[in-house]
Amino acid sequence: MTPETKALEQKGISLKISDKDFEQLRDYIYNVCGIYFHSTKKYFLESRLSRRLEATGCRSHSDYYQYLKSGTTGGVELRKLLDEVTTNETCFFRNPPQLTALENKFLPEIVAQKGKIGFKKLRIWSAGSSSGEEAYTMAMILLEKRSTLLKDWIIEIVGTDINETVIAQAKLGVYNSYSVRNTPDYYLKKYFKEETPGKFHLAPEVKRLANFSQLNLYDDNKMLFMKSFDFIFCANVLIYFDTASKSKVVQHFYNNLQPYGYFFVGQSESLHGVNDKFKTVHFPGGFTYNK
Template identity: 45%
Template sequence: MASLFSKTITLRNDLKITDKEFFQLRDFIYEQSGIYINDNRKYLLENRLINRLKELNLKSFGEYYYFLKYDPGRKQELNRLFEVITTNETSFYRNPPQLKVFQDIILKEVLDKQRAKGQKKLHIWSAGCSTGEEPYTISMILHEVLKLEINSWQIKITANDLSEGVLRSARRGVYSQYSLRTTPKEIIAKYFIDEGNGKYRVKPEVKKLVSFGQLNLSDRFQVKRVERSHIIFCRNVIIYFDDEMKKNVIASFYDNLLPGGYLFIGHSESLHNISRAFKPIHYPGAIVYKKEG
């Protein structure tokens, strides 16, 4: 879930959302997902949802609210709602300075500790994985670091997102050149199959490490079921939560991480005023948060 409301849809008729309808839908979305929509984004919510009303043949945003609350098809529609209120602006190898710190320093340290324990097991959680570019990038980096040794490791990358739509795309593992715009050419040649027509398929050995599933970060019970992790990536997600939700999610990450584990958040995000539980470690171009112990 890399960006919210980054594009607008042209309104095709004069249907407008009332203040009451906006607050009803805004509160419902918050309750369901933890995503908080500010008052000044009312017209963007209107623009995003207008096509859902048309497809369902509803006459008002109030009718759409009641559909989401009470209709037998509400669960399926909730997935559609999540898809239209979140857009997924991401790419492979996004934010290279942060990934360099992950590859050269953090990952090396975690792997060395596991080897020293005689435990060749590693679990990385990509929370808010969008269309899969982040967890597949992590898999490629693991292949680069471990090389042939990777076959002797038990590695799992758990990749979760709120939207079932983006997860379907992630599982397919087929991407356009635009998704590869920040990817080194040698990585493209090594880990993708060029299918022609500007489409590239992630190779099976990369996909093998990644397990995709739907998860709502605002649901503490769902989050508690995630296997404990050595490293968590949750980049460009918590900026869409209010302070209370941010604190709950970060506390869940702290509980999930194994002692000595690391949390990566977006380069424009910060845990300042959210959590003092993590130790921030500063590297060139990146801050990484460590669970000490």
């Protein structure tokens, strides 16, 4: 028993979750945001819930469930719970083959297509953006094209996540050594300033290109407003959904993508058995999807 666990039990807080309470809370989370916890994840959910029980003063998981559903505090508490149960492992320049394909193949292709009709605006969505590393990586790559390929273009990068804590971190734009571990020296020197050892502050011109906001991908009404994107990135987010949730969310991505646009997922993810409307497009070291 850890000191933290012992302290909680001394306060009369029951940490062990019953099968009934686990299913009740799991189903509630699933219905709200589509994230599904298999029974093998019971211990994970139990450990994350223990923090919320202590913070709210609830003595049991059934008490906490009622607290969560209450009209007065439920909305605020739900956001705090979702912050606890969503993990956010990411870094800058995370998927080099994907970024190389974007820069050398797909970006010039879309710029050429949109340029023909004189519409010089590029929209990119980082869905499940976590603390902003993916969106800002794209911003740096595009800034390098400002004087050539993207001269006189309007660039909009949108980052969304269900976790409000990481959204706040993204807006701050300050990162540790671990976050920048894969960043090429050229970008690190040009777009970061190490104000104190191990604290890297992102350049203002990079921050200006990306806007971040809280978004539940399972919220049909809000997803309807995420329109007309040339590129959508959703890496290592779909792994938290079951097949039904994935199908619902991916259909929204399909609807929100331009007819010529591209949809990127994580290296180990696939839309097989989820959505048959997308076509697979291969590139060296990976693949993407388009309509």
